[in-house]
Amino acid sequence: xxxxxxxLVGVGGQGILTIADMIMRAAQALDVPANYYPTxxxxxxxxxxxxxxxxxxxxxxxxxxxxxxxxxxxxxxxxSLKSIRYIKPGGTLVVYxxxxxxxxxxxxxxxxxxxxxxxxxxxxxxxxxxxxxxADQPEDTADNIYLLAATMxxxxxxxxxxxxxxxEAIKARWPKGAERNMRSFxxxxxxx
Amino acid sequence: MxxxxxxxxxxxxxxxxxxxxxxxVGYPGTPSSEVIGSIWGKKYDGVTIEWSTNEKVAFxxxxxxxxxxxxxxxxxxxxxxxxxxxxxxxVVYSGCTGGMVVYVADDPGVSAGMPEQxxxxxxxxxxxxxxxxSSVLESYTFVQYAFELSxxxxxxxxxxxxxxxxxxxxxxxxxxxxxxxxxKPHFVNDPFKYxxxxxxxxxxxxxxxxxxxxxxxxxxHKDGMHKLSLGKKxxxxxxxxxxxxxxxxxxxxxxxxxxxxxxxxxxxxxAATLPEATEEFAAMLDNCESILVLEENEPHVEKAIxxxxxxxxxxxEIIGKLNGPLSxxxxxxxxxxxxxxxxxxxxxxKMDTAAADDAxxxxxxxxxxxxxxxxxxxxxxxxxxxxxxxxxxxxxxxITGDIGCTILGSCPPFDCLxxxxxxxxxxxxxxxxxxxxxxxxxxxxxxxxxxIHAGMPPLVNAVQNEVPxxxxxxxxxxxxxxxxxxxxxxxxxxxxxxxxxTRVDVVDIVKGLGVKQLWVVDPYDLPKMTDTIVEAAKLPGxxxxxxxxxxxxxxxRRKIKYGLSVVDQEKCINCKRCINTTGCAxxxxxENGVHINPSQCNGCGICTYVCPVNxxxxxxx
Numbered sequence: 001x002x003x004x005x006x007x008l009v010g011v012g013g014q015g016i017l018t019i020a021d022m023i024m025r026a027a028q029a030l031d032v033p034a035n036y037y038p039t040x041x042x043x044x045x046x047x048x049x050x051x052x053x054x055x056x057x058x059x060x061x062x063x064x065x066x067x068x069x070x071x072x073x074x075x076x077x078x079x080s081l082k083s084i085r086y087i088k089p090g091g092t093l094v095v096y097x098x099x100x101x102x103x104x105x106x107x108x109x110x111x112x113x114x115x116x117x118x119x120x121x122x123x124x125x126x127x128x129x130x131x132x133x134x135a136d137q138p139e140d141t142a143d144n145i146y147l148l149a150a151t152m153x154x155x156x157x158x159x160x161x162x163x164x165x166x167x168e169a170i171k172a173r174w175p176k177g178a179e180r181n182m183r184s185f186x187x188x189x190x191x192x
Numbered sequence: 193m194x195x196x197x198x199x200x201x202x203x204x205x206x207x208x209x210x211x212x213x214x215x216x217v218g219y220p221g222t223p224s225s226e227v228i229g230s231i232w233g234k235k236y237d238g239v240t241i242e243w244s245t246n247e248k249v250a251f252x253x254x255x256x257x258x259x260x261x262x263x264x265x266x267x268x269x270x271x272x273x274x275x276x277x278x279x280x281x282x283v284v285y286s287g288c289t290g291g292m293v294v295y296v297a298d299d300p301g302v303s304a305g306m307p308e309q310x311x312x313x314x315x316x317x318x319x320x321x322x323x324x325x326s327s328v329l330e331s332y333t334f335v336q337y338a339f340e341l342s343x344x345x346x347x348x349x350x351x352x353x354x355x356x357x358x359x360x361x362x363x364x365x366x367x368x369x370x371x372x373x374x375x376k377p378h379f380v381n382d383p384f385k386y387x388x389x390x391x392x393x394x395x396x397x398x399x400x401x402x403x404x405x406x407x408x409x410x411x412x413h414k415d416g417m418h419k420l421s422l423g424k425k426x427x428x429x430x431x432x433x434x435x436x437x438x439x440x441x442x443x444x445x446x447x448x449x450x451x452x453x454x455x456x457x458x459x460x461x462x463a464a465t466l467p468e469a470t471e472e473f474a475a476m477l478d479n480c481e482s483i484l485v486l487e488e489n490e491p492h493v494e495k496a497i498x499x500x501x502x503x504x505x506x507x508x509e510i511i512g513k514l515n516g517p518l519s520x521x522x523x524x525x526x527x528x529x530x531x532x533x534x535x536x537x538x539x540x541x542k543m544d545t546a547a548a549d550d551a552x553x554x555x556x557x558x559x560x561x562x563x564x565x566x567x568x569x570x571x572x573x574x575x576x577x578x579x580x581x582x583x584x585x586x587x588x589x590x591i592t593g594d595i596g597c598t599i600l601g602s603c604p605p606f607d608c609l610x611x612x613x614x615x616x617x618x619x620x621x622x623x624x625x626x627x628x629x630x631x632x633x634x635x636x637x638x639x640x641x642x643x644i645h646a647g648m649p650p651l652v653n654a655v656q657n658e659v660p661x662x663x664x665x666x667x668x669x670x671x672x673x674x675x676x677x678x679x680x681x682x683x684x685x686x687x688x689x690x691x692x693x694t695r696v697d698v699v700d701i702v703k704g705l706g707v708k709q710l711w712v713v714d715p716y717d718l719p720k721m722t723d724t725i726v727e728a729a730k731l732p733g734x735x736x737x738x739x740x741x742x743x744x745x746x747x748x749r750r751k752i753k754y755g756l757s758v759v760d761q762e763k764c765i766n767c768k769r770c771i772n773t774t775g776c777a778x779x780x781x782x783e784n785g786v787h788i789n790p791s792q793c794n795g796c797g798i799c800t801y802v803c804p805v806n807x808x809x810x811x812x813x
Contacts, residue, residue, distance in 0.1 A: 011558070028197050028363050035328070037360040039303050046777045047560050059327070061439035062356035065446075065527035066545050078556040085548030102558045103605070106781045107768060113554040121551035 004160045005064050006053040007086040010075030011100045012046055015144035019073060020051040022148060023157070025173070026165035027055055037062040046100070048079060055160050071155045072127075075147060076100050078113050081121055089126035092155040096132045096147045130154040132191060141184035142177075145170060149188025163189075195365055200331035200358040201226035204267075204295055204351070207335035209236055210369035211291070214262035217242045217250045219645065220674035221269025222304040223355040224297035228267055229675060233689045238374065241688075243677050246615070246645040247272035248279050251294070255283040258292035258348070259386065260377040263339055265293040269304075270311050272296070275615065275646070277314060284318045284348055285397040286385055287404060290375070291339035292348040294320075299355045300488040301523030308521065310489035315350050315466045319401050321408040322350040322466045323417075324434035328362035334463070336370055337417070344411055347404040354488065356523065357435050409467035417463035418472045422479050424456030428536055429480035431473075433462040433493055436486040436524055443529035450530070452537035468496045477501050482509040484536040486529050489520055511535050562600045564778035565744035565754075565794035568666050570715025572606040573773060573798065575635060575664070577718075578725035584632050590625050594618035594638040594647070597673040597743075598666045601637065605775040609637060616646025622661040623654055633729040636663045640698045641671040641679035648705060654734045655706040662728045662735045666715075667698050668743040676746055683742075702736050709735040716741055716754070718801040744794050755795025755810045757788050763807035770799045770808060 006023065010016030017038050027034035038051040054060045064086050072093040074080030080095040087093055097115060104110035115131065122129035132150055137143070152158045152166060167185060171178045198206065205227045208216055218228050220243060231241055244250035247268040254266035268276065273296050280294070302308050315322035321341060325334040331353060338349040388394050412418065419437075423429075432440055440461070444454050458479050460472050465487070476483055477500065485494040494512035501508050511532065512518055518532050527543060534541035562569050579589045586608065593599045593609030594617065602609040611621055622636035638647050643665050654661055669686075671677040678687055680696035687693035702710055709731055711724050721739065728735035742752075757778075759770075764786055771779050771786070776799060778792035788799075788808075797810040 024197060024361060024363075028195060031195065031363075033363065035360050035362045037356050039355075039359075046558075046563075048558050057441075059438060059441060061435060061442060061526055062360040063523065063525045065442070065525040066543050066548070068442075068526065078554075079558075081551040081555045084551040085545050102556055103561070103771060103775055103777075104559075105556050107771060110557060111554075112556045117551075117554045121547065121554070124550065125547035 003057045004055040005069040006071045007064050007069040007083050008051040008073045009079045009083045010049050012049045014075045016075045019144050019148045022169045025169035026161040029165045033058045035060050084121050084125050092128045093122050094130040094151045098134050138187045141187050145181050145184035146188040149185040150191040153189050195363040199361045200328045202230040203328050203332040204335045205231045207332040208265045211336050211339045212263050212372035213265050215240050215257040215264040217253050218267030219247045220671050220677040221272050223358045224267050224269045225674045247276040251276035252279050258288040258290040260379045261290045263291040267295045270298045270309050271306050273311050284320050285401050287347040291342040293338045294350045297353045297358045303355050312465045312492050319405040320350050322352050323464050324352050326435050326437040329364045345404040345407045405467050413471050418469045419461040420472045421459045423458040426481050427456045429458040429476045429483040431460045432486045437461040439526045439529045442526035446530040447533040450539050450541045452539045465492050473497050473500050477506040477508050484532050485512040488524050564776050564792040565796045567715040567741035570718050570721050571666050571739045572601040574721030574725050576608055577722040581726050589632045591635040592618040592621045594642050596639045596642050598639040615642050619647050620650035623659045626659050634661050640667040640681045644680050652705050660732050664737045667738050667740045670743045670746050672743045699738050707736045712738045715739040716796045718798050753795050753813050756813050757793050757808050757810050759787050760807045763805050773802045774799050
């Protein structure tokens with residue numbers, strides 16, 4: 001199996017690490033070699049969070065080098081820009097365009113990037129950008145599951161871990177929330 | 193057998209359990225906390241699991257357990273070894289009989305905000321073997337091996353991990369356990385081994401220590417722990433240690449793509465920096481015309497192999513950081529390793545990341561901050577208000593900070609803590625500033641766990657010498673920054689589940705240390721906090737304010753809400769003072785004005801005190 005590297009970014013509390021965890025559980029079920037390295041930093045909530053997933057290789061260093069990821073997954077608009085360094089030209093970046101504005105931005109004291117900034121950055125780096133506008137997301141769906149499903153549809157991740165293994169992992173993790181999570185997953189798969 | 197999903201730290205814990213460790217003990221510290229964290233609260237027959245008051249205590253407990261012939265492991269982060277090192281030196285000179293593993297996590301690249309130190313330097317100073325796992329699997333097998341090595345040489349062994357190994361999760365086949373028969377404790381009163389009574393004893397112990405390291409060198413070589421692969425005679429060689437071994441394949445691919453001919457290369461993947469792999473080094477020096485050394489942080493292996501080349505009269509070029517393009521700063525990726533290889537092979541290796549530089553320049557800064565509902569907020573705001581009420585400017589009054597969540601007062605919007613040095617240092621530093629005749633009152637701030645860890649001696653010092661300082665102990669009942677571990681002051685109901693362990697109340701400790709001027713204040717009551725700080729600052733002698741309220745994250749996990757703060761949109765003048773002074777993430781300003789996110793607000797009510805038009809009201813829930 002070819003190596004497949006995924007670089008994930010977001011803000012603490014959004015559930016970005018859960019996306020990585022679900023991919024990891026799917027890899028486990030399918031016996032795909034995997035190394036998952038989350039970095040939570042110091043903030044309990046509201047801080048920058050990243051995770052690095054290396055799939056398909058038995059012996060592997062935990063960090064993804066610059067231009068070494070096949071796929072980037074971002075849960076926050078501004079933080080998505082931090083993943084660009086790590087994605088190889090021709091790779092895919094899936095961005096959930098939620099804006100979690102730091103206080104200084106809220107107070108008008110600091111700038112915040114626009115969707116166009118992200119589109120330009122992805123184009124300059126030669127990436128295929130998949131942009132999910134939170135406004136288009138159906139009511140009462142889980143952001144991270146929605147994003148994960150859209151990623152399965154629009155990237156090569158589905159060739160490494162199957163959709164079925166992912167949904168089984170989600171159901172096993174939250175038996176009680178299965179109905180809402182599957183609805184979220186279906187909604188994500190429907191993203192054009 | 194199905195593979196298990198374990199982190200490096202979790203694998204180390206499982207290895208300790210399966211190797212018959214009798215005591216698993218430590219002090220929390222990122223990135224080491226999950227060794228104990230992953231088994232905390234569980235029951236294992238005949239095994240004691242404990243968070244100690246500090247790393248020195250933990251180390252000494254583990255040492256005595258190993259002196260009694262049992263196996264023990266002590267865990268800590270790099271700066272923890274600084275604390276334990278006094279006892280460490282003494283114990284390693286004595287050696288041990290049971291297997292003793294000292295599991296220490298370094299943090300190259302600084303993901304957790306401590307000095308980027310390399311604890312292999314400590315191993316060199318104390319002649320202790322330091323095994324360095326390169327993966328989650330080796331986190332298991334090296335801890336297992338460390339117990340066996342420790343008993344073989346009769347001395348403690350360090351397992352040095354790093355952030356990206358200890359916190360990586362991988363799917364591994366659990367290695368076969370190497371269990372031991374249960375042992376009866378056995379300890380002989382032998383002052384020649386277990387005391388330092390006299391020069392002869394100490395120098396004999398020094399000789400024995402050096403002999404133990406020599407024995408470890410022989411054993412590591414015999415057991416094939418270092419992986420040597422000799423290629424073409426007169427060709428190139430690469431030496432890796434720890435996590436850099438894991439990057440070898442990927443970086444060789446990169447450098448091949450850059451035009452290097454890597455056929456016939458010799459490689460040496462070290463399991464340990466110390467003892468030096470003298471025989472393996474000799475084979476590499478004999479076989480290669482130039483050798484690249486890949487190690488994060490300090491050039492210890494590079495120095496060792498360079499020195500050996502000198503003594504053996506080998507004209508081999510050694511490339512690394514002393515001679516070469518690699519840096520002592522930061523953690524390595526395959527790209528870093530490839531940069532070293534470019535120098536080895538004389539090819540050009542460059543990656544074009546200009547687009548990323550431009551992208552990151554548009555990124556919004558996201559400073560770390562205090563959680564919504566955090567009780568520490570009331571202390572920072574109380575201090576800032578009190579300084580004003582005392583007639584001083586904010587930049588005139590020194591407030592020292594300490595390690596843990598309490599240091600977040602040095603971040604916006606508070607920016608009120610001036611120093612961060614070491615566990616407990618806030619209280620001693622405040623005394624030093626006072627002795628320097630700083631013209632205003634001096635304050636110290638410290639968390640409950642940090643105070644118990646190392647804050648008691650400096651407080652006794654202040655009491656004895658009647659140094660006029662005001663200490664605020666921010667008692668939130670948990671060791672929070674490292675992921676919510678218990679400490680002696682944690683409520684009894686949250687101490688070890690199913691076991692009887694006693695809570696030691698931080699207020700009782702302060703009283704017992706001779707502090708006469710003591711207040712216990714709820715930081716959610718901001719006016720009371722401010723008034724108490726003002727009152728204390730005006731009094732002579734040592735004053736201690738215990739700010740007491742449980743960590744909002746931990747209380748939140750038990751669904752505790754103290755109410756809900758709500759902005760009255762009729763009254764709100766949109767001045768945003770609430771956001772500017774509290775920095776609370778629950779308060780949002782958007783096109784609809786200022787409002788409070790009910791899912792984040794825990795009803796601490798601190799924001800209600802700062803609104804100039806009383807537009808924020810705390811409601812019952």
